[in-house]
Amino acid sequence: MKTYGALLSTYCKEKMLDKAIELFEKMKELSFTSALNYNNMMSLYLNLGQPEKVPSLVKEMEEMNIAADKYTYNQLMNSYASLNDVNAVEEVLETMKTKKVIPDWFTYGNLATIYVNAGLIDKANDVLQKLEDEDMLNGLDRETFHTLITLYARTSNLLGVNRAWVSLKLTFAKPNNVSYLIMLLALFKLENVDGLEKCFAEWESGCSTYDVRLANVILESYLNRNMIEEANALYESVVSRGVEPNLRTLNLFTNYYLKKQQMDLALKFFEMGVSKMSSEKSNWFPTDETVSMFLKYFEEEKDTESAEKFCEIMKKIGRLESNASVSQLQTCIAAGKVGTLDVSAS
Template sequence: MAFRSLFQSLTRNSGLVNNAHHHHRSHSLLNASRFVSSGAVTSDYVEETPNSAEGDDDLRSRILRLRLPKRSATNVLQKWILQGNSIPVSELRDISKELRSSQRYKHALEISEWMVTHKEYELSDSDYADRIDLLTKVFGIDAAERYFEALPLSTKTCETYTALLHCFAGARMTEKAEELYQRIKDSNLPFDALTYNEMMTLYMSVGQVEKVPSVVEDLKQQKVVPDIFTYNLWISSCAAALNIDEVKRILEEMSNVAGSDESWMRYLNLVNIYVNVGNLDSASSNSLVETEKRITQSQWITYDFLVILYGGLGEKDKLDQIWNSLRMTKQKMISRNYICIISAYLILDHAKEAGDVIDQWKQSTTTDFDTHACKRIVDGFKDIGLDEVANNLNMIIIEKNLNPENN
């Protein structure tokens, strides 16, 4: 997987990242030109497990058994009604969510269309937003944009605006996204951090890191409270520009609002380790990490801050995913990248995984193993008061006979 696609797949913040924080909101993000499916019951629907137990013959089971996209969820819904059953809107939303999570977007869109065409259902802002995202996935961004523009003014809300912005950002359509972002700022609607995070993620993914601080300024002017994703993108952009003084200023700002939030404190600790131990300074500006893909230090720094974000959130599975994906790229890593992932595993109390990364570093054919760097991580954890974490790493160093004094 190329670096850019790895970055984008992991930073689509209204999806993978922000769902961890905004789990109470349904913003799978969907909407577009009117998709009208037939209401007639045809032979498209075939129950693929006709011998299922009686208790499994509910609406959800029937739809999930469709499997093939050419089969019609609309026909299943129509047959269910003809058999004298009712369909609460909450059930439709739950089934749609499950279909989207398994990437069965065509069937989820058919459920959305059913809700639109049956007037007894009162659609929420999230329903319209979900429809925008589904139409993008099934018919493309043009269809989603046409649908959004045709919506009544009352349904052009923060969620639907952000849904369309998400689609533009995901496709790296910078000009379209900036035009919509200006409309968002002119709308006087009460947007939250998610909307601004979308623009920041877009700028990071296309390498326009210098534009990120201006989005933060917009957010603050509107008195919107930044979340941990906002800070991660902001700090990452400053680090990528090697503006370390600004990184430290932002960390100080974060520490004043972190309170007792465990995620934020983990995040602050990891950034401090990364900046102070990883040799991240202006002297690095002339040192590009060259590969066949010509990955720059700025791009590697952005990757590092994905690791820091998930470490802060306690998402060990995501750390595994990023690290495994990165190793598959065969790109050349430097000691700072290893420092980042080792520190993240240690702060989540996963010493075995940290040790495994050290072994992988030792076996690397492209990056010399740095025993002194491991010692700097130990000292870095001690400096911020995490003595137990420091001791865990020190034990790994001793077990692997990596004491720098012996080298």
């Protein structure tokens, strides 16, 4: 039985639907099924974008007297959420209570996420407040608090964000870099500039390992507010610590200077990013948004010199066809058809 279950789990994780269904049917014939096996099949269907298959599996469990557990009900809630049936989601919670399956942090966190995604902000806040009021956070890990902070930010609830942050700091004597990053992102989303700068200063003054991802959050805040002197000062501070700016850093500066039509500086940071791509083993840079901004500028300003440099840089990373020449680019600029160039990621 354990062998069958382990194999089914593998098929489900690898999204091998046909093999999973065949094995699952065989397990049912042998009476080898359990809640765990059904849960694995539900996860598979959800991962494959087939949420409508989940309710029938739960019904089948009931018919076979296989008791559903919290994970079963959470997946059932997610299936109804994917089908935009919030009423059915709420009925699942009531069923859990009837069946004496006690909802826990994960269940309520899941429900709050569903409410947020459905735009039911008041209901989401009520659920999150319930988590705090019923003291469900005791003994939980950092990830739980991170989720709470993120969800409160998504409901635009600054008081909730701050309460969750205080609770985290009371539970863990010293927040780690990831915790500070989550808090900074929440404050950034809420556009709470004072809180953002205070939190960043607190982290920076006490961090043992400097993490450029945190600096990027406040850097983006500076650039969004056209505070280029402060952004440059922070950039220099990061470099002076012996920390290398990452692709995110360089992308922020590239886009900022593009928006300001300062092409020399935009190309400078763009080229730095391209040079750094191999060391970070990443292929997301440049983003489609960045490329579109470059092309729009070239088309509007007829800047063939900058376009030539851009073209050469893009060739280095395989984002221009090998036969794309400068003359072709110049022709496209003149004709107002720069967007016809093939600059898609490989």
